[in-house]
Amino acid sequence: MYGKLTLGSMALGLCGALSAAAATFHIAEDRMAVVDGERVFILGLYENPSDDAVLREAAESGFNLVYVSANEAALDRVHAQNLWAWINAGYAIDLSEKTEEREAALHSMVERFAAHPAMLVWEVPDEALWNCWYNAILWRTGEEPRRLTEKINALEDEDQKRELRGQLAEVRRLQRLALYDEAEPLADALWSALGEYSPRPGYGLADAPARAAKLCEGMIAGYKLLRKIDPDHPVWMNHAPRNQIAQLAMFNQGADIVGCDIYPIPFTPKVGHSDLAERSLAAVGAYTRRMQQAAPGKPVWMVLQGFGWGDIQPERSEAERRELRRPTYEESRFMAYDAIARGARGILYWGTASIEKDSTLWQDLMRLAAELRALQPVLSAHDAPIGIHVEVKETFGSVDRTIHVLPKQVGDKVWLIIVNECPDPLVYVLRGLGAPDGTIYEEIDSGRRVTVDDGAISMGLAAQSVHILRPE
Template sequence: MLLRRAATCVALWALTLALTGTGQTLPNLEFASLNLAGNPGFEALNEDGWPAGWSMPETAFMLSTLSPRDGRFCLRWTNSDPEHYVRCATGLSLQAGKRYDLEAWVVTEGLAGEGGGATVRIEWVGKDGKVLGGVNPAGLTGTSDGWKRLRITTDPIPKNVESASLICVVPKGCTGAAFWDDILVRPYYPPLVTGMVTDAYQHTTAGGTVLVKAGLNLPDWELAPDTVIAELSVLDSRGGVVCTAPPAKLEATEVVFSLDTAPLPVGEFQLSCDVRNPDGTKSGKASCGLVRVTELRERMVRIDGSNRLLVSGEPFFPLGVWWNEVNPWLLETYCKGPFNCIVLPGSRPAAQFDMVAARGLKIICSLQDFYAGGKDCPAALRSEADEQSVLEAVVTALRDKPAVLAWQLAHQPAPELLPRVAAHREWVEKLDSSRPLWVVAGRADELPLFVSQADVLGLGTYPVPQSPCGDVLRDTLLALKSGLGCRAVWMLPQAFDWAAYKTDPKEKKNCRAPTLEEMRSMAWQSIAAGATGLIFWSWQDLWKMDRTVAEGGQALSREPFADRWRDLCQVADEIRRYVPVLTSLEPYIAPDEVDLSPAVALRSHGKDGQTYIFAVNSRNEPTTGRLHFKGNPTVTVEFGKADPPSRQGQIYLSFAPLEVKVLRLSVPPSTAAAVLPTAIAPADQPVQQ
């Protein structure tokens, strides 16, 4: 049993790496077979005949010999009372600051109810016994088609953790049956080579130099840039090597190649990046496509070199809200707000798209529902074999509508879906290569998996009220890092109350909607970090909380839609005011000295001879800082609390918790030529972290 489980562990790791489009050689087999979960297959029994090390609930859980995935036994849960709730747990030894992979195989039979389904969870507590946090993958409901693998990676374990537990659990409110087997917990070991991109839009070039970039995790593998060999290979359609290139830059977190594509013939190629240590015991690989054409064609919509969206050649900052479906009277309310677009599922009738277009709004069409087995996939999509025909029919029907701005290829896809996301990208690009593709990942650490499949990356970070608002700044920076400077980032700020997704009244009581100040700060954190579009989540959730549970809604006490909508519109209107600045590539004055807290994000743009500085305090506590500019500019505080006047180029800043500031700087004409640099794209400006 132990040998079989070790082999399974290695196979699962290899599967994960294959799905990422990368190949990695593990540092040692000892790590590959390591499992921190005690008695993970429930095979070792104590004197009571119960799995050794696991708690023994009096009801619901039992040891089962009914079709275990491996070995003789598995763990079974059966329940007919939705009010009954128990968990089966075992202790777990975790190290502060480390991250861990959690995997489990689960089967469900007739599992009904709300709350997420059967899952496995890691939970940690402090010295006082209070639960400090935990993670679990999305659970299974209904009747699953055989054993399904659930997987998630923890964030770094906090320093104040006293103990941790591994828990098999089904949420309260559920009935039916569930089974667990072959649980795996091990230290998280990131791929040596992560995502790979080029600076050629949609990997298409008409010749000239193309920058090829791949993310690296050398420190995690105890490697340094001078201890590895990196090479780029250009492969033809038969896998033959056309040419190779050495790195132009090799750092701990990134390798860059400069590829002259002029000698390449017209056609499709595969770019392969190989990184290894001299003896080959540690290695990694990533790949992406490249298309050589004779001439680049004009595109109605595209992403430019500064990661701005251009529509008919003009910059466009997507500012919208996520919708499930539209109707005339709700759309009338929305059109009175400051937004320029919406996200609408492609599974909705074409008439809804026409309704939105008639009101002058742009549409990001979400194709997230066209994966077989998904919660909201159309009835015609019965299996993976149906995906291409159903997806192509939708794209063909909508691609000629000028209001369609972009295609959202996937929304929070599991890593296992990567091959299908890649297939969907290929199908959509063949039907419509004139619009960018957007992938919204479920977690920041999953973004590199999908970077080669997207022109735009996205992430929904929803911290209120359980986590700090500053998580948004962290995740936006991670999204930008994942794109290696070659991918736009459109973030999904939180506008909703988590109670809209909870069924237990006790859990609902612990939730609340973000305040106006929190919502403003989270939106501007994304912008200041470098996001070039914002889609707030979500329209339907604002309405869910407008009614109590007794009235058919989700609120314990009503949260009037009008109040929440007013706050959201205020935040969006403040952003809309500065869209012409945020999309400008005019020169700006750069500070020569920066003294700011890591909690403050800073972004600068030039517009009409003025410099605009957008600064955001991401923490819920006051902070101060200082900027120095040559030329003694005149400073006007356009938004936020006014600070003491600048003196001799010194600007002293005082931030309230979560405060947003917008400063406008003017330089005397006599010194402007000496102070204003040549045009610098906002993406080139370092963000203070």
């Protein structure tokens, strides 16, 4: 149904309007991107496909922003397809060390790329905060105990072997209690008892907060310098779906736009990408809300799943890789609109470099991008200043997750983006629409129509699915 939208012609002109001059980009008060004077909902791709035909397909489907490496040829190539680009500044943004060298690198990047007409936004290192912890987790709870166990097992002295095994067991006990400041010195002492130096003495979870604080300070300093020498291009920061709000908020001082990646498909114990209580598809909405809490007033761009976990884990068996499947079209569509309904001002897809470009998932993403492109005037519109009251009719489930509605003001009409985050179907009743009785809404996917009666509308909505209601 979305292909019939009269708004489609408005959306089609968006990317075609890119000029040879450098794009101007600022963030509106309602957190929407404004590029060359036009409000834009960002639809991005963490891939610059090497095949020109594939890149053209992505652009024609509705993507408007792609990641490129730091070179002019890559920027020229995406500009030829009427796309914008972002470049990752890497750890040049961290001025906590090698300050002069990294300041020079930032100046060089700005001089080389800032004036390019495809250049839209800078990115800082991906998941920088989480990596302060993650690498320590890998070492202290994975690689280090494995190597220590091998060395202890190789000892010939049984008494020493027994003693050191007991100490290693104590390290693990302390780790289970999160007493890293006690566990890690004991682990370091084990290396000494074995007559060796620890490969990473003093490195671990105990000092992760100090490492993160140093990195945060350095990245904020780099951000301030980058915005000073290039005030025309905002800086975007992507987080992992981890860390506490206060930690995220500290790092978010070094960015204009924030977000996180979340890849919850399939919903099984083998996929633990979300560490919230919500681990289903609705984790997308939960993390979108969380990112806003960690960066009040800043746009949130969410990074969604463009792959199956089996695609990036070749060490798994064939059966396991089949189980770690790719999202279906319906799942991808729900996750996109769940992010939007919860306040995202852009969505980007990661992992498409690992899937075939004739695959079902790739074609599903192109289909979804085309729908979002047709809805660009709706998605980029201001949120309507009305307070919609949502009721859910009695049902069999607990309904600890429910219906969420985002009203969008398009001219003198209010469109409704509605998501059901509950794993059960629900019948919703919406009041406070600001529309008189007799107003008709059409659901754009199914063509179903509903009429305002006694100030309300009511429809049934399948589990974790979407309604887009267009007022007639």
